[in-house]
């Protein structure tokens with residue numbers, strides 16, 4: 001099964017949306033492989049958002065991501081990276097489709113509630129960035145055969 005990384009940003013923590021969003025992921029059939037609270041610093045954010053460091057708005061992103069602790073989450077499931085990106089929606093909350101997490105909870109380009117890995121390669125790098133190996137768990141819920149078909153579980 002594929003794993004992906006989600007960050008509940010300070011906007012989710014401050015607005016009390018963690019339970020609601022976690023419920024959505026669990027209802028979808030995604031499995032929690034790791035979860036913890038942490039305070040991000042500039043060093044880890046410069047690495048995580050290396051594609052944005054030259055942007056004029058980057059200092060604002062830094063402030064926003066350090067405004068409170070965050071919760072990092074590792075989710076597991078078939079095609080988990082793509083499934084979680086679809087559930088997350090477009091970057092700008094005002095353009096994200098209703099029904100997506102950003103579409104339902106965000107009205108901002110910056111304060112957009114969660115981060116979700118954008119590719120399998122990114123997910124692997126991000127899991128190593130935010131979790132120690134012993135903080136991630138390989139376990140299978142007893143209801144897996146009601147989430148996926150036999151065929152899907154074989155492939």
Ligand code: ADP
Nearest residue numbers: 049052057061090091109110111112115116118
């Ligand atoms: P995504 O989070 O959808 O993968 P990006 O990797 O492009 O999007 O951007 C990372 C984060 O930086 C966004 O989630 C958002 O919080 C912030 N961001 C991106 N573009 C802007 C912008 N134009 N103004 C302010 N913040 C931005």
